[in-house]
Amino acid sequence: MTKPPGIAPGDTIAVVSPASPVAREKLANGIRTFEERGYRLTFGKHAFDSKGYLAGSDEDRAGDIMDAWFDPEVKAVFCSRGGYGCARLLPLLDLDRMAKEPKLFAGFSDITTLHLALNRRGLATLHAPMLLSFVKERAPWVVEMLFTVLEGTAPIQLPKAAQRPETIVGGIAEGVVTGGCLCLLCDSLDTPDIIDAGGKILLIEDVDEPPYRIDAMLTHLYNAGKLENVAGIVVGEMTRTDEKAEDDMGCVPWQDIVIERLRPLGVPMVIGFPFGHAEGMASLPLGIKARLDADAGELSYLEIGVAK
Numbered sequence: 524m525t526k527p528p529g530i531a532p533g534d535t536i537a538v539v540s541p542a543s544p545v546a547r548e549k550l551a552n553g554i555r556t557f558e559e560r561g562y563r564l565t566f567g568k569h570a571f572d573s574k575g576y577l578a579g580s581d582e583d584r585a586g587d588i589m590d591a592w593f594d595p596e597v598k599a600v601f602c603s604r605g606g607y608g609c610a611r612l613l614p615l616l617d618l619d620r621m622a623k624e625p626k627l628f629a630g631f632s633d634i635t636t637l638h639l640a641l642n643r644r645g646l647a648t649l650h651a652p653m654l655l656s657f658v659k660e661r662a663p664w665v666v667e668m669l670f671t672v673l674e675g676t677a678p679i680q681l682p683k684a685a686q687r688p689e690t691i692v693g694g695i696a697e698g699v700v701t702g703g704c705l706c707l708l709c710d711s712l713d714t715p716d717i718i719d720a721g722g723k724i725l726l727i728e729d730v731d732e733p734p735y736r737i738d739a740m741l742t743h744l745y746n747a748g749k750l751e752n753v754a755g756i757v758v759g760e761m762t763r764t765d766e767k768a769e770d771d772m773g774c775v776p777w778q779d780i781v782i783e784r785l786r787p788l789g790v791p792m793v794i795g796f797p798f799g800h801a802e803g804m805a806s807l808p809l810g811i812k813a814r815l816d817a818d819a820g821e822l823s824y825l826e827i828g829v830a831k
Contacts, residue, residue, distance in 0.1 A: 524637055524645055524646070524647050524665065524699070524810045524811060525548050525618070525622065525625050525645050525646050525647065525749065525830075526625070526647045526827075526828060526829050527599075527625040527626050527627040527628070527646065527648075527810070527829055527830065528625065528626075528665050528829060528831040529599070529627070529673065529674050529675035529827075529830065530562075530598045530599050530627060530629065530672055530673055530831050531829055532560055533561055533562070534562060534563070534599070535562070535563045535564075535565055535596050535597050535598055535599040536557060536563070536564050536565070536598065536600075536601050536831055537564075537566070537591030537594065537599070537600050537601070537624050537652060538550075538564055538565070538566065538567065538570055538601050538602075538603050539566075539567040539570060539587045539588050539591055539601070539602060539603065539610060539674055540565065540567065540569070540570045540571070540572070540578035540579070540587070540602070540603045540604065541585075541587075541588060541602060541609050541612055541630075541633075541634065541637065541768070542577070542578065542579070542584075542602070542603060542605050542606040542607055542608040542609050542632075542633040542634070542777065542825075543571035543574065543576055543577060543578055543605065543606020543607055543608060543633070544551030544571070544574070544576075544578040544579075545570075545571065545578065545603045545604045545655055546571070546579065546604075547571050547730070549655055549658050549792070550603060550654045550655060550657075550658075552645065552657040552658060552659075552660075552747050552827055553653070553654030553655065553656065553657035553658070554606050555656065556657050556666060557654075557760065557813075559640060561662075565585050565591075565597065567587030567588075567590065567591060568578060568586075568587060568602060569583040569586070569761070570719075571586075571598050573648040575705055576606065576607055576665065577607070577608045577611075578603075578606075578608070581608075581611045581612060581614065582615060582616060584608065584612055585612045585615035585616050586728070587596050588612070588616060589609070589616065589617065589621075592621050592624070592626055592660045592733025593624065594759070595784065596658055597598075597626070597665045598626070598627065599626060599627035599628070599629065599673070600626055600627070600628050601629050601630065601653065601654065602629065602630030602634050602642050602653045602654075603655055604632075604653050604654070604655035605631065605632025605633035605634055605653065605704075606632070606633055607633055607786050608633065609634060609635075609636040609637050609754055610636045610684070610710060611707040613636070613640060613684075616640075618640050618641060618644055619644060620648070621644075622641055622644035622645050622714075623644040625646050625830075626805050627649065627671070627673065627829060628641060628646075628648045628649065629648070629649040629650070629651040629653070629706065630649075630650075630651065630653050630807075630814075631650050631651065631703060631798075631799055631800075632653075632703075632705070632707075632730070632799070633652065633707060633743060634653075634703075634706040634799065635650075635702075635703030635708065636710065636711070638650065638703055638716075638809050639701075639704055639707075639711050639716045639718060640702075640716040642701065642756055642810040643716050643719075643756055644800065645811065646810065647808055647810035647811050647828055648674060648791055648809050648810060649673070649806060649807070649809065649828060650726065650798065650799075650806070650807045650808070650809050651668060651669055651673075651806040651807070652665060653772075656804060657666075661802075661803075661804060662685075662802075662803060663684070663807075664682040664684040664685050664689070664803075665803060665804050666702075667682065668681075668682055668685075668804045668805060668806050669810075671806075672806040672807075672808065672827075672828055672829075673806075673819065673829070674786075674829075675827045675829040675830075675831050677829065678793045678823070678824065678830065679737060679806075679808065679813075679823070679824035679827060680821065680824065681728050681796075681805055681821065681822060684764065685797050685805065686795065686797045686803050687795075687820040688757070688758075688793035688794055688795040688797075688820045689793060689794050689795050689797040689820070690793055690818055690820060691758075691782055691785070691786055691792040691793060691817070692786055692788075692789060692790060692791055692792040693726075693791065693817050694755075694790070694791035694818070694819060695791060695814065695815065695816050695817070695818075696724060696754040696755030696790060696801045696814070696817070697724075697754065697812065697813070697815070697825070698722050698723040698724045698754035698812065698813070699722075699723045699724070699810060699811060699813075700723065700724045700778050700807060700808065700811065700812070700813050700822075700824075701718065701720055701723045701724070701725060701726070701809055701810070702718070702720065702724075702725045702726035702727055702729075702757075702809075703726060703799075704728060704729055704730075704799065705727050705728065705729040705732070705737070705740050705741070705761075706732065706740060706815075708727070708740075708744065708749075709740045709743050710804070712743070712744075712747050712749070713808070717749075717789060717803040718748065718749055719749075720749055720752075720753045721751065721752040721753065722752055722754050723753065723754055724753075724754055724755045724756070724757060724815050724822070725750075725753050725754075725755070725756050725757070725775070725810075726757050726759070726775040726796075726807065727756065727757070727758050727759065727797065728758065728759030728760055728761065728762075728798060728799035728800060728801070729761050729762070729764070729799075729800070730761070730762040730763060730764075730799075730800035731764075731767065732761065732764055732767065733761070733764065733767035733768060733769060733772075733800045734764055734765065734767070734768050734774070734776070734777055734780055735769075735772055736787035737764060737777050737781065738760055738780050738781050738784060741780070741781065741784040741789060742784065744781065745784065747791030750785075750788060751791055753788065754790060754791075754815075755791040755792065755815040755817065756785055756788070756790060756791070756792040756793075757792075757796045757798075757815060758781055758785070758792070758793065758794040758795070758796065758803055759795070759796050759797070759798045759799045759800070759821055760797075760799065760800065760801040761777040761781070761821065762794065762799075762800040764777040764800060768800070772803045777809070778794060778795075780825060781794060782794065791815050791816075791817035792817055793817050793820050793822075794809070794816070808824065808827075810821070811824065811825075811826050811828055812824070812825040812826055813825060
C-alpha cells in the first residue's frame with residue numbers, strides 16, 4: 524500500500540464537495556481550525572454549488588477533485604462534507620492515475636465510496652472529520668488527533684481523553700484497516716470496488732438508519748460472504764438510529780442488533796469506538812496495519828499513515 528506524503532503547517536489543502544451541497548458559512552469554524560494551525564485552504568470552483576441533493580453536476584464535482592489532485596501546489600484534498608453522490612463520480616475520475624500520484628485524501632460518510640476505490644488501487648487514505656464536522660465544537664482531542672495523523676508526528680492511537688468502547692468479544696487482532704459507513708459498504712457489493720474485509724480490521728458506523736435497516740445491511744454483508752475471515756471489528760455508533768424506530772415494527776436498540784448479528788463471528792470486537800458520525804471523531808487511516816486489543820478497547824496503528 525502506498526502512503527501519501529504527510530503535510531505540515533504552511534501547506535495548501537484543497538477543499539472539494541464530492542457529494543451533497545454545503546453553504547460556505549457552515550464551514551467557518553472548520554476553516555478557522557485549519558488556518559489557525561497554519562494551513563492555507565483553497566476551494567474547488569464548484570465547492571459551493573447546489574443541484575438538488577448534489578453539490579453541482581457530476582462532471583463539475585469530479586473535475587474539482589481532479590484539478591485539486593494534480594495541482595502541484597495542493598498537498599492534501601479534504602472533503603467539505605458527505606451526504607450522497609460519490610458513487611456517481613467513479614466513472615469520471617482517473618482513479619488509477621490518482622493512486623499512482625499519491626496525495627493525502629480525507630473524509631468519511633459518503634466518502635467511504637472513494638476510500639474503497641482508492642484503497643483497492645493501493646493508496647492509503649484517511650477516515651477523518653470533514654470541514655462541516657466542525658460546525659459544532661468538538662473535543663480538543665479530536666483536533667489534536669486529526670493533525671497528528673495528517674502530519675505523521677506520533678504513533679496513531681486513541682487519545683486518553685477519548686471515550687473507550689465496550690468489549691463485545693475479547694482478544695487481539697492485527698490487520699489492515701478497512702471499512703467506514705455501513706450503507707456505503709453495502710452499496711459497494713457487486714461493484715469493482717467491493718469491500719474486502721478478509722484478514723482485516725473492519726470499521727463500521729452509520730447515521731439516520733432505522734434499526735431494521737442496520738439488521739438488513741449487516742445481514743446482507745454476512746449473506747454476501749463479506750464478513751468471512753474478518754480479523755476484528757470496530758463498531759462506532761449508529762447515530763440517531765434508535766430515534767428512527769418504527770412503532771409498528773417493534774423497537775430493538777441498535778447496539779443489541781449489532782451484537783446479535785456480529786458477535787457469533789467470534790472475532791475480537793468492540794462497540795462504541797468514537798469515530799464517524801459520533802460526537803467524538805477519531806482520525807483513522809485506511810489501508811495500513813493496526814492492532815485491535817478488544818479487551819482494552821484500544822486500536823493502535825502499527826505504522827503511521829503518511830510517508831515521511
